Amino acid sequence: MMQAATPYLAAFRARWRTTLRYRAAALAGFVTQCWWGAINIMIYAAFYRMAHGGDGAAAPFALHQTITYVWIMQATLALMPWGCDPDIADAVRGGAVAHDLLRPVDLWWWWFCRATARILGRLVPRALLMLAFAGLLLPRAGLGAWALHPPPSIADAALFAVSILLGLALSACIVVLLNIVTVRTLSPAGGNAVITPLALILSGNMLPLALFPGAFQTVLILQPFAGLGDLPCRFWLGTLHGGRAILALGQQAAWLAAVAVAGRAALRRTLHRLEIQGG
Amino acid sequence: MPSSPARIVVEDLCKSYRVAASPPGGRRGLAGWLPARRSWRTIAALRGVAFTIEPGTITGLIGPNGAGKSTLIKILSGILRPDSGRVTVGGLVPWAQRLRHVARIGVVFGQRSQLWWDLPVDDGFALLRDIYRVPPALYRTRRARLVETLRLADFLDQPVRQLSLGQRMRAELAAALLHAPPLLILDEPTIGLDAPSKLAIRAFIRDLNRQDGTTILLTTHDMHDIEALAERVIVIGHGRVLADSPFETLRATTLSGRRLIATFDGPAPAIALPAGVSRLPAADRVLALDFDPARIGAADLLRLLAPPGTPAGTAAPADVTITRPSIEDVISRFYERHASTP
Numbered sequence: 001m002m003q004a005a006t007p008y009l010a011a012f013r014a015r016w017r018t019t020l021r022y023r024a025a026a027l028a029g030f031v032t033q034c035w036w037g038a039i040n041i042m043i044y045a046a047f048y049r050m051a052h053g054g055d056g057a058a059a060p061f062a063l064h065q066t067i068t069y070v071w072i073m074q075a076t077l078a079l080m081p082w083g084c085d086p087d088i089a090d091a092v093r094g095g096a097v098a099h100d101l102l103r104p105v106d107l108w109w110w111w112f113c114r115a116t117a118r119i120l121g122r123l124v125p126r127a128l129l130m131l132a133f134a135g136l137l138l139p140r141a142g143l144g145a146w147a148l149h150p151p152p153s154i155a156d157a158a159l160f161a162v163s164i165l166l167g168l169a170l171s172a173c174i175v176v177l178l179n180i181v182t183v184r185t186l187s188p189a190g191g192n193a194v195i196t197p198l199a200l201i202l203s204g205n206m207l208p209l210a211l212f213p214g215a216f217q218t219v220l221i222l223q224p225f226a227g228l229g230d231l232p233c234r235f236w237l238g239t240l241h242g243g244r245a246i247l248a249l250g251q252q253a254a255w256l257a258a259v260a261v262a263g264r265a266a267l268r269r270t271l272h273r274l275e276i277q278g279g
Numbered sequence: 280m281p282s283s284p285a286r287i288v289v290e291d292l293c294k295s296y297r298v299a300a301s302p303p304g305g306r307r308g309l310a311g312w313l314p315a316r317r318s319w320r321t322i323a324a325l326r327g328v329a330f331t332i333e334p335g336t337i338t339g340l341i342g343p344n345g346a347g348k349s350t351l352i353k354i355l356s357g358i359l360r361p362d363s364g365r366v367t368v369g370g371l372v373p374w375a376q377r378l379r380h381v382a383r384i385g386v387v388f389g390q391r392s393q394l395w396w397d398l399p400v401d402d403g404f405a406l407l408r409d410i411y412r413v414p415p416a417l418y419r420t421r422r423a424r425l426v427e428t429l430r431l432a433d434f435l436d437q438p439v440r441q442l443s444l445g446q447r448m449r450a451e452l453a454a455a456l457l458h459a460p461p462l463l464i465l466d467e468p469t470i471g472l473d474a475p476s477k478l479a480i481r482a483f484i485r486d487l488n489r490q491d492g493t494t495i496l497l498t499t500h501d502m503h504d505i506e507a508l509a510e511r512v513i514v515i516g517h518g519r520v521l522a523d524s525p526f527e528t529l530r531a532t533t534l535s536g537r538r539l540i541a542t543f544d545g546p547a548p549a550i551a552l553p554a555g556v557s558r559l560p561a562a563d564r565v566l567a568l569d570f571d572p573a574r575i576g577a578a579d580l581l582r583l584l585a586p587p588g589t590p591a592g593t594a595a596p597a598d599v600t601i602t603r604p605s606i607e608d609v610i611s612r613f614y615e616r617h618a619s620t621p
């Protein structure tokens with residue numbers, strides 16, 4: 001069993017290590033996200049004051065919940081499927097992707113492990129810095145009103161952990177799908193241009209999904225990208241319990257399975273008619 | 280009958296590509312935005328290729344650009360599926376049994392790297408060990424041997440992107456051999472290398488074949504690779520096998536002529552040219568002759584230049600060289616001869 005997993009663990013380890021090396025990028029990203037988060041929070045504070053007078057008891061989220069939501073979104077920005085694996089895009093252009101097909105490994109799992117490692121390698125340093133900044137530093141600096149609040153209970157924290165792991169797997173599956181699109185179209189541009197904005201908006205990253213008009217709420221909760229940010233955030237805030245919690249996790253698992261199955265089918269078809277570039 | 284792990288059988292192999300052809304320039308102005316009718320053309324890359332390669336041999340696969348070599352290599356490696364025909368490598372059909380097949384071959388593409396750009400060479404090797412599930416003890420001995428014979432020790436800890444081309448190719452060869460494949464496919468392994476690197480790579484390939492019995496299939500445009508390594512040459516052109524023979528046979532049937540250059544102290548004498556000999560324009564003191572050794576032997580020709588009894592220092596040539604046409608000439612002539620074949 002362990003033997004069977006060896007190549008995939010190795011792919012994960014190698015990608016994790018190379019991604020972690022981009023320390024300056026992680027620091028720059030963190031600073032940008034602090035700035036962006038702060039601006040977002042000021043805008044929400046102004047809106048809440050105008051619309052609801054104060055903390056906004058009538059709003060779907062209270063202001064302090066929205067602030068926590070913004071910080072979590074900023075901390076987990078790297079969880080978004082930002083596009084096809086850039087190494088694979090290069091390999092497709094130069095024809096070196098042939099070497100991925102020359103390995104005695106299941107290509108889908110191989111790419112899935114690489115994608116997971118790359119997302120985690122980008123996510124973990126940024127998320128830890130952001131949690132330290134918004135969760136620990138801000139309250140100690142007397143800015144508790146603008147800080148990230150911890151989940152209300154251990155159970156909520158555990159649910160958040162499960163949900164974010166499902167989100168990670170879904171994001172990696174989407175990246176693999178984008179890799180396949182790149183192999184088919186020989187360019188990463190098309191797939192990335194479609195998926196990235198969709199993911200940013202529909203995950204709640206730009207605006208919490210709960211703040212969208214009421215008529216769209218059911219659709220927004222049910223669509224796959226909710227699992228990349230909005231649902232984990234709701235677990236963190238402690239607003240999903242019991243049947244609704246099970247439904248939300250089930251929804252995430254179902255989309256994950258659907259995208260994985262679709263990806264495997266697309267890859268099989270692609271390999272059937274593949275033409276590697278270059279003589 | 281259990282197939283030997285590296286016996287390659289190719290029968291009646293065909294593969295064609297469909298390429299989109301758009302009229303040059305396209306439509307003018309905004310009309311270019313409208314969906315254009317695309318016409319498709321079919322290009323036959325391979326049309327009925329057949330050969331058998333026995334285990335433990337070195338075979339050179341040559342042919343001009345666009346002849347179908349790369350298509351053939353991709354099919355044999357299991358990454359491309361032919362339209363029709365049969366291929367087995369050690370009893371496996373490469374594209375249908377891809378995972379089992381690729382575990383038993385090593386492939387080096389001279390123009391592409393299989394090592395990970397950002398990883399140090401040795402980390403890449405460790406990754407390959409895990410990918411091919413090489414047992415640790417076996418891996419240690421193989422790695423040590425490859426590091427020694429390919430002289431990799433000095434740059435094992437460097438990221439691949441910092442290697443020179445010669446270093447990289449040596450590392451690529453090691454990377455393709457860590458799982459000890461019985462078949463090694465080399466696609467232009469010496470491209471762009473300097474002379475010492477080429478010699479080192481050739482020596483390594485020859486030793487690998489002799490000592491480990493590794494079957495080697497090699498494509499190249501450097502005919503010296505072929506001359507130094509291949510017992511047998513398969514020439515591909517227009518998607519067909521144009522020739523399949525030892526290189527010396529190819530030479531004898533294509534360009535068997537020899538050239539004799541004689542330099543004299545005084546003006547070169549005028550001699551009566553026997554059948555099968557032609558004189559080339561040259562300097563006054565030089566006599567340059569092309570001759571066909573099947574019709575007149577070199578010794579007879581020399582006797583003609585300096586008949587027995589000629590006093591030394593008078594009409595006898597001061598210096599004589601006899602050369603064979605270069606291997607490049609042989610191949611160019613061969614390609615020319617087949618250029619018009621559809």
